[in-house]
Amino acid sequence: MSKLISVEDAVANISDGMSIMAGGFMGCGNAHNLVQAIIDAGLKDLTMISNDASMPGYGIAKLVEQRRVRKLITSHVGLNPQVAVQMNAGELEVELVPQGTLVERIRSGGAGLGGVLTPTGIGTLVADGKPVITVDGREYLLEKPLRADVALISGYRVDKNGNIWYRGDARNFNPVMATAADVVIVEADHLVELGDIPAEDVVTPGVFVDYIVTGGSL
Amino acid sequence: MSKLISVEDAVANISDGMSIMAGGFMGCGNAHNLVQAIIDAGLKDLTMISNDASMPGYGIAKLVEQRRVRKLITSHVGLNPQVAVQMNAGELEVELVPQGTLVERIRSGGAGLGGVLTPTGIGTLVADGKPVITVDGREYLLEKPLRADVALISGYRVDKNGNIWYRGDARNFNPVMATAADVVIVEADHLVELGDIPAEDVVTPGVFVDYIVTGGSL
Amino acid sequence: MTATTLDRSNLKEIVARRVARELRDGDFVNLGIGLPTLVPQFLPTDVRVTLQAEVGMVGAGPCPEVDAAPRYVVDAGGKPASIRIGGAFIDSVTSFTLIRGGHVDATVLGALQVDSEGNLANWIIPGKMVPGMGGAMDLVVGAKRVIVAMEHTQRGEPKILPRCTLPLTALGCVNLIVTEMGVIEVQPYGLLLTEINPDLEVADVVAATAAPLRISSSLTVML
Amino acid sequence: MTATTLDRSNLKEIVARRVARELRDGDFVNLGIGLPTLVPQFLPTDVRVTLQAEVGMVGAGPCPEVDAAPRYVVDAGGKPASIRIGGAFIDSVTSFTLIRGGHVDATVLGALQVDSEGNLANWIIPGKMVPGMGGAMDLVVGAKRVIVAMEHTQRGEPKILPRCTLPLTALGCVNLIVTEMGVIEVQPYGLLLTEINPDLEVADVVAATAAPLRISSSLTVML
Numbered sequence: 001m002s003k004l005i006s007v008e009d010a011v012a013n014i015s016d017g018m019s020i021m022a023g024g025f026m027g028c029g030n031a032h033n034l035v036q037a038i039i040d041a042g043l044k045d046l047t048m049i050s051n052d053a054s055m056p057g058y059g060i061a062k063l064v065e066q067r068r069v070r071k072l073i074t075s076h077v078g079l080n081p082q083v084a085v086q087m088n089a090g091e092l093e094v095e096l097v098p099q100g101t102l103v104e105r106i107r108s109g110g111a112g113l114g115g116v117l118t119p120t121g122i123g124t125l126v127a128d129g130k131p132v133i134t135v136d137g138r139e140y141l142l143e144k145p146l147r148a149d150v151a152l153i154s155g156y157r158v159d160k161n162g163n164i165w166y167r168g169d170a171r172n173f174n175p176v177m178a179t180a181a182d183v184v185i186v187e188a189d190h191l192v193e194l195g196d197i198p199a200e201d202v203v204t205p206g207v208f209v210d211y212i213v214t215g216g217s218l
Numbered sequence: 219m220s221k222l223i224s225v226e227d228a229v230a231n232i233s234d235g236m237s238i239m240a241g242g243f244m245g246c247g248n249a250h251n252l253v254q255a256i257i258d259a260g261l262k263d264l265t266m267i268s269n270d271a272s273m274p275g276y277g278i279a280k281l282v283e284q285r286r287v288r289k290l291i292t293s294h295v296g297l298n299p300q301v302a303v304q305m306n307a308g309e310l311e312v313e314l315v316p317q318g319t320l321v322e323r324i325r326s327g328g329a330g331l332g333g334v335l336t337p338t339g340i341g342t343l344v345a346d347g348k349p350v351i352t353v354d355g356r357e358y359l360l361e362k363p364l365r366a367d368v369a370l371i372s373g374y375r376v377d378k379n380g381n382i383w384y385r386g387d388a389r390n391f392n393p394v395m396a397t398a399a400d401v402v403i404v405e406a407d408h409l410v411e412l413g414d415i416p417a418e419d420v421v422t423p424g425v426f427v428d429y430i431v432t433g434g435s436l
Numbered sequence: 437m438t439a440t441t442l443d444r445s446n447l448k449e450i451v452a453r454r455v456a457r458e459l460r461d462g463d464f465v466n467l468g469i470g471l472p473t474l475v476p477q478f479l480p481t482d483v484r485v486t487l488q489a490e491v492g493m494v495g496a497g498p499c500p501e502v503d504a505a506p507r508y509v510v511d512a513g514g515k516p517a518s519i520r521i522g523g524a525f526i527d528s529v530t531s532f533t534l535i536r537g538g539h540v541d542a543t544v545l546g547a548l549q550v551d552s553e554g555n556l557a558n559w560i561i562p563g564k565m566v567p568g569m570g571g572a573m574d575l576v577v578g579a580k581r582v583i584v585a586m587e588h589t590q591r592g593e594p595k596i597l598p599r600c601t602l603p604l605t606a607l608g609c610v611n612l613i614v615t616e617m618g619v620i621e622v623q624p625y626g627l628l629l630t631e632i633n634p635d636l637e638v639a640d641v642v643a644a645t646a647a648p649l650r651i652s653s654s655l656t657v658m659l
Numbered sequence: 660m661t662a663t664t665l666d667r668s669n670l671k672e673i674v675a676r677r678v679a680r681e682l683r684d685g686d687f688v689n690l691g692i693g694l695p696t697l698v699p700q701f702l703p704t705d706v707r708v709t710l711q712a713e714v715g716m717v718g719a720g721p722c723p724e725v726d727a728a729p730r731y732v733v734d735a736g737g738k739p740a741s742i743r744i745g746g747a748f749i750d751s752v753t754s755f756t757l758i759r760g761g762h763v764d765a766t767v768l769g770a771l772q773v774d775s776e777g778n779l780a781n782w783i784i785p786g787k788m789v790p791g792m793g794g795a796m797d798l799v800v801g802a803k804r805v806i807v808a809m810e811h812t813q814r815g816e817p818k819i820l821p822r823c824t825l826p827l828t829a830l831g832c833v834n835l836i837v838t839e840m841g842v843i844e845v846q847p848y849g850l851l852l853t854e855i856n857p858d859l860e861v862a863d864v865v866a867a868t869a870a871p872l873r874i875s876s877s878l879t880v881m882l
Contacts, residue, residue: 219685329755330759397760423757
């Protein structure tokens with residue numbers, strides 16, 4: 001049962017209105033071919049969960065520019081001016097989440113936990129409407145787990161089991177997102193043989209990965 | 219400011235009655251020289267936090283056998299018969315924690331979170347006296363963060379910044395414990411030069427590590 | 437032949453062989469100590485499963501004939517182990533992200549007691565045996581499928597009860613019970629015997645089971 | 660010379676130079692965008708700090724002259740960056756374990772407003788600028804020491820207020836404020852001016868500060 005499929009077959013797992021996690025930080029670590037294939041497939045009304053909205057013309061920014069995104073759950077949109085334009089026009093919903101809370105909410109979703117107790121956001125707009133739990137005299141916000149229908153992962157070296165090794169800081173949100181979606185698709189910059197990634201140096205074990213596509217490159 | 223010190227100087231950071239986290243799983247990943255140095259230094263009344271109590275004569279089992287431990291916070295003690303003997307004699311307090319909860323409590327302590335919301339233990343003895351929080355209709359135990367005065371880490375390759383690469387499954391609790399103690403001491407099987415561990419393959423970044431001792435070996 | 441006269445020499449093999457049929461090609465599986473570790477040898481050649489070891493392996497292999505990494509690659513009992521090519525060493529955080537997060541397709545483990553509601557007791561006999569729960573509580577809560585593989589009785593006493601009397605490992609977690617006597621599904625209404633050891637009568641299984649036992653209308657022989 | 664006539668050409672350098680004196684050898688430091696990134700060039704040679712980049716670096720280096728890893732090593736703005744020998748690439752989970760978990764010795768960042776209680780506002784101007792908070796909320800909650808490095812006023816309007824009017828980044832998180840006019844500690848009782856730009860009078864600083872300002876009895880010149 002091979003995990004290796006075409007980019008088109010991979011994107012066939014996605015339907016209009018689905019939630020998609022995309023690893024990456026200002027486009028570094030986005031799965032660029034998969035993003036393009038989503039655009040080519042005409043998919044729309046997506047909920048995107050990602051650290052940011054990337055930069056004009058690069059990576060997941062294109063999904064916003066092509067108006068495929070209905071809702072963004074993210075920590076920063078300042079480098080993609082289209083977000084403000086569509087947000088102010090009421091065309092795009094944006095849920096801003098502190099970066100450390102975003103990563104923990106995803107981790108919580110992937111690890112079977114009931115949420116995150118974080119001091120971040122206490123006393124700010126972020127706390128509005130959220131339960132506050134006191135543990136040993138200190139207050140924490142209860143932030144809920146996040147999961148997605150699909151995760152788009154970018155890996156530098158990927159073997160046929162789906163084991164992933166990341167290059168540079170393209171790693172960022174990719175490993176945690178690979179734990180928290182129903183369907184996990186990794187775009188490999190380099191497909192390698194089993195054993196080429198030493199067992200100690202695997203960052204994302206292949207059991208988290210459902211499908212592998214090739215041809216990746218940042 | 220070198221992190222490299224002698225085993226004796228490292229153990230001088232520990233006092234009677236302190237809490238100590240020790241990485242390892244049935245002794246695999248214990249810092250064996252540091253354990254011996256604790257015994258040689260005559261330290262006692264320790265609270266040990268570790269996955270298990272190892273096996274007779276090996277690693278942290280010796281701390282129990284030498285009666286240096288007042289309290290054990292752990293998930294499994296079945297392979298070290300001395301624990302049951304001392305526990306039944308009322309000489310040793312044992313707090314049993316599910317393994318996944320133990321690792322998350324430590325992670326929570328190291329990551330500045332207020333605790334763990336886990337489904338594990340609901341409806342069992344483990345839940346006694348603990349708050350139950352309902353999130354989206356499912357019940358979770360609130361388990362508190364764990365930190366220690368000192369963490370004893372075992373690393374295979376360690377560079378002078380304290381960056382650690384672990385061999386085999388000696389990794390286990392070591393990386394998470396390196397995040398959750400006031401003083402973190404790593405015992406290096408092999409001290410290597412800066413850069414010998416590729417930046418992508420560092421498992422524990424050196425900023426978590428306060429002191430390095432050499433001469434480690436499982 | 438009755439339960440008491442059942443040939444006990446290959447009892448573990450009967451159970452392990454039947455459990456092996458529950459696993460699917462590509463499954464990610466955690467096996468408890470003892471009997472469950474026998475399961476892989478009974479897998480058909482076209483069914484490949486990836487074994488998880490909570491000590492920190494995805495793709496755990498068998499005990500090595502020559503120990504290539506003495507004391508650096510061990511199983512949960514601290515004994516020499518191995519990892520398969522294409523496996524990964526992971527830390528305990530990731531190990532339980534896999535376990536608690538629903539990434540493990542099935543876990544196979546023993547039991548002291550199981551009951552009509554699928555409650556499981558397998559970690560403590562107060563005053564007698566207090567080894568600790570290790571990873572068991574997380575496994576039975578997190579794995580997609582929990583299969584209890586055990587002897588049907590303990591010194592002739594039923595282990596399948598209307599209600600567990602020992603402290604629980606988890607509530608309502610068990611999906612399937614496989615013993616030398618048969619295969620029992622945990623259903624919302626209680627326990628259902630779906631397969632039976634061909635050397636036994638239904639009455640034998642009922643007699644050895646303290647919990648109420650429905651008998652499947654399509655009861656088949658246990659293979 | 661008054662605040663309005665202060666030479667503004669080297670204003671950022673004044674602030675960065677003074678902030679550099681707050682850092683100790685061995686410190687693990689996160690620097691916000693803009694002015695704070697100037698701090699390292701003013702460190703004495705015997706003070707080595709390790710820089711964190713929340714995108715995923717421990718030991719971040721400067722923008723490379725020749726980009727050895729185009730698009731694989733970037734800073735928080737997506738621009739080419741580098742890592743020092745002995746550094747580590749980490750994922751976002753680890754990045755915020757470091758930040759929220761109290762492992763970062765100091766963070767230096769800009770502000771829209773700071774107030775008498777050490778409250779900070781630096782992420783949103785409702786209706787005008789909504790870039791998102793990125794990692795700032797975690798940084799100011801988690802770092803051992805929070806140093807605000809900014810211009811004392813914004814187009815002549817005070818940024819140091821009795822009470823922030825913009826939405827907060829965090830409550831009571833700021834330890835020290837360094838501006839071109841002086842150095843202000845956040846104390847339990849309010850703000851304390853401890854150092855002053857030698858080109859200014861105390862009255863200049865007080866006039867440019869909307870919050871009540873105590874003057875240290877050991878007020879010294881800002882270096």
